[in-house]
Amino acid sequence: MKLSFILTTVLCLVESIAPRCVPCPAIPNHSAPPGYTRILYNETNEHIENPDRGFVYEDISYSSNPTNMSVSDLDEIRAKYGITMVRKQFVLDEFVTSNISSEFLQFVDNNLDNIQTAGFTAIIRFSYTFNLTTAAPYGDATKDWILQHIEQLTPIFHKYEGILSSVEAGFIGVRGEWFYTTHFGDPMTLNYTAYPEFGYPEDLWQDRKDVFEALLDAIPASIQVQVPYPQTKVDLLGDTTPAGSFDEYLRSDKGRTGHHNECFLASDTDGGTYQNKTFEYPYLEEDTKYCMMGGQTCEWKSGDHQRSDCTTALSEMAMFHWSYLNQNFYTGILDEWKRQGCYEEIHRRLGYRYLLTEAVLPDSVLVGETLCFVLYIKNSGFGTPVKPLNMSLLLHSPLTGQFYAAHFYRPMLSGWRPEKVTKIQASFQMPPFMFEDDYDVYLMIRNKDLPDRSDYYILFANENVPDHSAGLNNMQHSIHVYGNYSDICGAGIYPFTAPNPSRYKRSFQGFTGGPIG
Incomplete structure (x- = not known):
């Protein structure tokens, strides 16, 4: 089995006392040294409802006849199809030659707010017409109006950064598909003899580029712009x-x-x-x-x-x-x-589908010393997460209910390639404020912009691992923490407040062997 390796290590924070840190033992591949346990995990065929991936439900709203998706509408879509992603198209047919009204901007905001309340993510696109005519004019807007509209929409892009999986380039042409367009190079009048590169004057291509760059500048850096x-x-x-x-x-x-x-x-x-x-x-x-x-x-x-x-x-x-x-x-x-x-x-x-194949975790660790571990994670999806995510190892005290989190530094989950197993070897320093107890171990991967919403935490496709309500992954192991609070060499673990539990099952049970729809 091919392995790709990521080494994520949090070192002692105080250099002057770093020599007191106990180094990690050698942990050979697929085995546990003395004092450690090797846990093997089983994959499940369960359909996990994870963010930013999957089949999407498309909904189109015209400014001339706005239709809002309610939270109950979205709940019904989730229950019927196991879908947690919307492709929302806004058609600005009333604003081809004017500013977007404050009422319609509020309508866009309300739609995205409902999508967030329902625990969905969204791909959005803006255009001016869905009606294809036999020749120009097609009904799309000029570059100047498009740039003005992008500026008006910028605050909304930032407000809903957490739920926007992407923004499709849109705006140009019928349905925002960058093809049948009045102002950016009509495909019905292409002339490659006169204009060999694009079939139309280069300044029209520059206009397309200006729209694209304005959109990149308008949306947060965590969000991608998709082009056809x-x-x-x-x-x-x-x-x-x-x-x-x-x-x-x-x-x-x-x-x-x-x-x-x-x-x-x-x-x-x-x-x-x-x-x-x-x-x-x-x-x-x-x-x-x-x-x-x-x-x-x-x-x-x-x-x-x-x-x-x-x-x-x-x-x-x-x-x-x-x-x-x-x-x-x-x-x-x-x-x-x-x-x-x-x-x-x-x-x-569709998208990512992560599962643990095995882990090597300590049975006990002394306060002030080093917690060392190895994880093996497989991706059986087609792709990887499309947005930056935060990842942490959690220790949970059943006695008090308190969580403690050890945060990985900027994990690059795109490195967890499809059909590969990634080995993650890491260590964190135990802090002085943890009392003696047996702590359950969890793995947490979450949206950095919505830390309080467990709907946007990634669940693993394993048997008995995903805690669907909490959004956490139970690694089926406990670590005994013991010792006094002196001689601390560093700290890499901090108190953590668990997110609000999901009101959804986050597991689709609609597959019965027959057609779905």
Whole structure:
């Protein structure tokens, strides 16, 4: 089994007394030294409801006829489909040549507030029309109005940073798909003889770039902007090299630019998504290791439906690290997956799906000395989390109910690659204020912006590990902490307040072996 290694160590905090720290013993792979226990964990087929991943429920609201998704609507969607993610489209059809009204801005705010109350995450997109005409004008706005609208929406982007999985680039063209557009290069009048690079004047491409950069600047750095077509990202950034771990760490423009495919599996080119698959496939395979990928299927563009079969669907979702897929469209392909038997697997594997395979933990530790441990974590999903997360080892006293947390420093969960097992070896210093007791061990991975909401904590796909209400992962082991409070060499563990418990089961039980829908 191939292992990728991450070493996360918190060293003694006071250099002058660092020599008193007791070093960790050698812990060989897949074995426990004296005084330690090796715990093995079983995977479950349970459908865990985790944030920022999965099938999404699409909802479209027009400013001319706004329809709000209530919390009860979202509760019903969760109960029926096991979905905790919304793709919300706002159509600014009344504001093509004017500012967005304060009433509609409040409407957008109310929608996102309901989504947060219901424990969902959201992908959002703004556009001006959904009606495709045979020729321009198509009904989208000019660059100046788009930039003004992005500025108006900026406070909302920041207010709901915690629940926004991504913002699709939108704004330009019919449905915000950057294709049929009046002001940014009409595809019906392309002239590659006069304009060999894009088929229209370069200043119109610069206008697209201005909109894209304004959107990147408007939203928090933790959120990605998704663009249609892989070539669009290459052209916007002027860079043919895919993103890497450095881009993710620095939240560079390359690391914050994801992808959405609006016609997945509909034809050999996915309805025009791909122009040069020889370049785009390997580029996208590498880029989506760090940048978000999602979208929807659409109606078949040819008589050959074999491309949309389960075999190809599973292969390409794994290759391009899909995080989400619209379950509202196209139902013809989704129903075929149900008939062929891969729908449930896709439902579980979209995005990340983490599980513990084993852990090596101490049976006891002396106050003031070093708590050393090893974890092995597998990712059986298609992708990895799309936003920065915080990770901690928790010690819980059943006697007092108090939690203590040892926080990992900026864990890079994108390194927990699909179908790989990651070894995490770490150590923390026991603090002076912990009294003698047997402490239960938990692992916590949470959204940094919503620390009080357990709905946004990541649960592992193991038997008897996820505490669905608390959002924590019970590692099925206790550590006896003992000793007095003198001779402390450092401190890496602090009191921790558990989040509010979820009012949801966070486990979908709707699969009965038959079609779902």
